Amino acid sequence: MNIVLGITGGIAAYKTPELVRRLRERGADVQIVMTASAEEFVTPTSLQAVSGRPIRTNLWDKEAEASMSHIELARWADLVLIAPATAEIMARLAGGGAPDLLTTLCLATEAPIAIAPAMNRVMWANPAVQANRDMLEQRGMRILGPDVGSQACGEEGAGRMLDPDDIAAAVCDPEFAGAVVDGPLAGKTVLVTAGPTREPIDPVRYITNRSSGKMGYAIASAAHAKGARVILVSGPVMLQEPNGVEVQRVETAEEMHAATHASIVDVDIFIAAAAVADYRPADRATQKIKKTKDTMSLELVRSPDILASVAALGDVPFTVGFAAETERVRDYALGKLENKKLDMIVANRVGSDCGFDYDDNSVEVLWAGGERAFPQMAKTELAHELMDLIVERFTSTRGPDTQPALSIVSIKD
Numbered sequence: 001m002n003i004v005l006g007i008t009g010g011i012a013a014y015k016t017p018e019l020v021r022r023l024r025e026r027g028a029d030v031q032i033v034m035t036a037s038a039e040e041f042v043t044p045t046s047l048q049a050v051s052g053r054p055i056r057t058n059l060w061d062k063e064a065e066a067s068m069s070h071i072e073l074a075r076w077a078d079l080v081l082i083a084p085a086t087a088e089i090m091a092r093l094a095g096g097g098a099p100d101l102l103t104t105l106c107l108a109t110e111a112p113i114a115i116a117p118a119m120n121r122v123m124w125a126n127p128a129v130q131a132n133r134d135m136l137e138q139r140g141m142r143i144l145g146p147d148v149g150s151q152a153c154g155e156e157g158a159g160r161m162l163d164p165d166d167i168a169a170a171v172c173d174p175e176f177a178g179a180v181v182d183g184p185l186a187g188k189t190v191l192v193t194a195g196p197t198r199e200p201i202d203p204v205r206y207i208t209n210r211s212s213g214k215m216g217y218a219i220a221s222a223a224h225a226k227g228a229r230v231i232l233v234s235g236p237v238m239l240q241e242p243n244g245v246e247v248q249r250v251e252t253a254e255e256m257h258a259a260t261h262a263s264i265v266d267v268d269i270f271i272a273a274a275a276v277a278d279y280r281p282a283d284r285a286t287q288k289i290k291k292t293k294d295t296m297s298l299e300l301v302r303s304p305d306i307l308a309s310v311a312a313l314g315d316v317p318f319t320v321g322f323a324a325e326t327e328r329v330r331d332y333a334l335g336k337l338e339n340k341k342l343d344m345i346v347a348n349r350v351g352s353d354c355g356f357d358y359d360d361n362s363v364e365v366l367w368a369g370g371e372r373a374f375p376q377m378a379k380t381e382l383a384h385e386l387m388d389l390i391v392e393r394f395t396s397t398r399g400p401d402t403q404p405a406l407s408i409v410s411i412k413d
């Protein structure tokens with residue numbers, strides 16, 4: 001789980017190094033964003049040491065923005081947790097202001113937001129604070145605490161920040177994440193295929209391709225951020241599993257085909273980003289093949305076309321294909337859009353210098369009656385842009401305003 005921990009300026013900020021440790025013990029990656037007044041209570045140096053990440057304090061820090069902009073940070077987060085949350089930050093969140101990095105990020109994120117208020121008991125009881133509390137809760141924010149007990153000011157009552165261990169246990173509980181995940185795809189299931197397949201020749205050799213899985217994994221993550229249940233059917237890759245996503249690992253095209261069809265019945269959107277081997281060896285040798293001849297031939301047979309088989313189902317999910325091409329990218333993509341009967345196709349130029357394995361990508365998306373080009377950008381960023389478009393098209397074609405499909409001129413792949 002990627003957690004942006006916003007720390008604001010209350011005395012309970014001194015407990016945040018402990019909170020970071022508790023979150024990390026539960027497997028969360030924690031990126032800290034501090035307000036200026038938080039720095040009066042706890043130092044960025046301590047927090048950097050316990051979080052293992054540079055601390056973000058300033059919206060106008062050019063160097064930090066260049067490495068991960070506040071928008072990327074907003075997208076990176078599976079959860080924004082503000083602890084301690086002062087009366088001031090609650091008022092800013094309720095009013096929708098964005099004078100600093102933390103409030104800007106809260107406006108820009110699609111991730112759920114949870115706050116752990118901490119303040120003097122009289123402040124907490126103030127009607128203005130309570131009105132802000134109610135408004136934030138109505139908008140879907142989770143309010144954790146506050147606790148009742150002795151306060152730093154020497155008074156006794158409600159206003160203490162919850163114990164760091166209790167906050168960490170609450171936000172890392174899968175039911176908490178499930179309860180707060182919201183977005184345009186809440187209640188929908190998205191199935192993504194990613195990575196290459198491996199087609200064995202004998203026990204030690206196989207046919208494969210250069211797909212790293214980065215594009216498909218980023219799409220799975222972006223779909224999860226939009227509130228969907230996400231199933232990721234992945235070929236063999238070296239990537240960390242995206243948070244909150246159900247990963248099914250496969251090796252061959254036939255296994256990917258079987259895993260996809262085993263789950264497809266509940267799927268609303270199918271996105272085929274995998275580079276599936278079109279052919280596989282007709283026979284798999286049971287022992288290592290020996291080099292007895294100067295030349296050898298392998299007979300290859302066609303693998304099942306997973307994307308086409310899903311698009312041919314009776315009750316078809318919204319189906320998005322990729323077309324990885326080295327030439328006539330748009331023409332071949334249009335052909336696949338029509339021949340495979342897809343809702344959308346992502347035309348992806350690939351070669352020794354682009355597409356496969358790189359961290360960046362540029363694509364053109366085509367559908368019946370429309371197209372959109374996406375310039376070179378990080379695959380993680382592109383995935384969010386693609387998911388925005390997919391949601392837009394999914395809603396307009398499967399919603400009440402369904403448009404008739406236009407005809408397409410195509411060529412064979």
Ligand code: PMT
Binds near residue numbers: 210211303336
């Ligand atoms: O993994 P990365 O290193 O990040 O690289 C990303 C990518 C280049 C692999 C990705 O962006 C991409 O373009 N994926 C599709 C690769 C591909 O195999 O394209 P294709 O044109 O050969 O296939 C067309 C479509 O049919 C694809 O959606 C593919 O997943 C699907 N297909 C193909 C063959 C097959 N047997 N079954 C399929 O489902």
